[in-house]
Amino acid sequence: MTAIALTNLATEVRADFPILQQQVNGQPLVYLDNAATSQKPRAVIQSLVDYYEGYNSNVHRGVHTLSGKATDAYEGARQKVARFINAKTEQEIVYTRNASEAINLVAYSFGMNFLQAGDEIILSAMEHHSNLIPWQFVAAKTGAALKFVGVTETGQFDLEQFRSLLSDRTKLVSVVHVSNTLGCCNPVTEICQLAHAKGARVLIDACQSLPHQAIDVQAIDCDWLVGSGHKMCAPTGIGFLYGKLDLLRQMPPFLGGGEMIADVFLDHATYADLPHKFEAGTPAIGEAIALGAAIDYLTAIGMDRIHAYEQQLTQHLFQRLAEIPELTVYGPTPEQDRDRAALAAFTAGAVHPHDLSTILDQSGIAIRAGHHCTxxxxxxxxxxxxxxxxxxxxxxxxxxxxxxxxLKEAVEFFGAIFS
Known part of the structure; x- marks a missing residue:
């Protein structure tokens, strides 16, 4: 792939994103808060409009034309998700509201039913709260113990410590693929191999990797993987859980209600086949269809091309940040982790990150400030x-x-105040 093709990618696609065409505080918008949520191309927005204007109807339950069309689009989007991550079948894809719900599904359905006192769950210190708190619930309920992999001096997953934590008592490992703070890309394939050798199951939080690089769940060999649509050009309110088919079949339903049943009697019920066993109630139909549209959009560009272009952005970002000596940047450099995310978390001495963000916003630049749920x-x-x-x-x-x-102007401004 030529450097010219990579350089021109943003130029090719920017017109597809209406929100990027505006000014904020009198300046052209520079949106650099993509780890929190991505913007949506017209094709995704239009898919929502088309659904609500043209064939809004509930899925699965109706035999009329609109219901059939909605069902086809809804289930067609599931097939797109399956292909996007190379699942063996669309039955391995469960729609959820977001990745947090997907992790909770595994925590409650698998964790609460298959773990017990004396078992061990391994997480990492870099986990998003969504991949930490559900396992705290499981540990408190079952008596299972939580163990944590630390971060190396370069801001990466400590694989050697992970090896030392694994034991015959390890039953579950749940780790992020790409850190939303450090930007590091964790060795998930090796993590799965090591965990499986001990008989443990592995969940991968792929929220920060799915939008940016090709994902192959069969190659990774994870037991579960979760994703969130709003970070990958789709609407909010839609995410998914991937799970190996035989494992999902073993797991009991997480929520009860309509749609997830086969037969209902007054005192008991039987449950629908996968994936509907885990999808109680009327789903986010338009959002699921729009997730499929987002996957179409990303696939047309090419995930390898997106990843290669973002590697260029990462190199440029870190080179320019190095020009500001007052900044401390956390996580590995692009040289230390070539697959790291195109993000940088940093501090500027005594300047509070919220103050930096406020100053930048006055120039139309949107960044995030806080603890990023970590x-x-x-x-x-x-x-x-x-x-x-x-x-x-x-x-x-x-x-x-x-x-x-x-940033240079902000650091200079605050430096004058503090001096």
Whole structure:
């Protein structure tokens, strides 16, 4: 792939995103908060309009034309998700409201029923709260013990410590693929191999990797993987759980109600086949269809092309951040982790990240400030919060340059105040 083709990617696609065409506080918008949520292309927005204007109807339950069309589009989107991550069958894809619900599904259906006192769950110190709190619930209920993999000096998953934590008591490992704070890309395939050798199951939180690189669940050999639509050009309110078919069949339903049943009697019920066993009630139909549209859009561009272009953005971002000596950037450099995310979490001495974000917003630049739902990690880094700039394939090097110039001005401004 030529450098020209990579460089032109953002130029090719920016017109597809209406929200990027505006000004904020009198300046062209520079949206660098993509790790929190991505923007939506017209094709995704239009898919929602088409559904609500043209064939809004409940799925599965009706035999009329609109219901059939809605059902076909809804289930067609499930097939697209399955192909996108190379699942063996669409039955391995369960729709959820978001990745948090998907993790909770596994925690309650598998964790509460298959774990017991003396078992061990291994997590990492860099986990998003959504991949931490559900396992705290499981540990408190079952008596299973939580163990945590730390972070290396370069801000990466400590694989050697993980090896040492594994034992015959390890029953479940749940780790993030790409950290939303450190940006590191964790060795999930090797993690699965090591865990499986001990008989443990593995869940992968892929929220920060699915939008940015090709994912193959069969190659990774994870037992479960979760994703969230709103980070990959789809609407909010839709996510999914991938699970190996035989494992999902063993797991009892998480929620009860309509749609997830086969036969209902007054005192008992039998349950529908996968994946509907885990999808109680009327689903987010339009959002699921739009998730399929987002996958079509990303696939047409090519995930390898997106990843390669974002590697260029990452190199440029880190090169420019290095020009500001007051900044401390957390996580590995692109040289230390070539697959790291195109994001950077940083602090600027005594300047509070919220103040940095506020100043940048006045220039039309949107970044995130806070603990990014990784409070334990921030404690390990010995900082209360960080500022975070995160790119996507529609961002440009010129936008990164605007970020750097505004950061320099902000650091100089606060430096004058504090001096």
């Amino acid at each position: 409070q334990p990690l921030h404690r390990e880094l010995q900082v209360q919060s960080t500022a975070r700039a995160s790119c996507y394939f529609y961002n440009t090097t010129d936008e990164i340059d605007r970020l750097i110039e505004s």
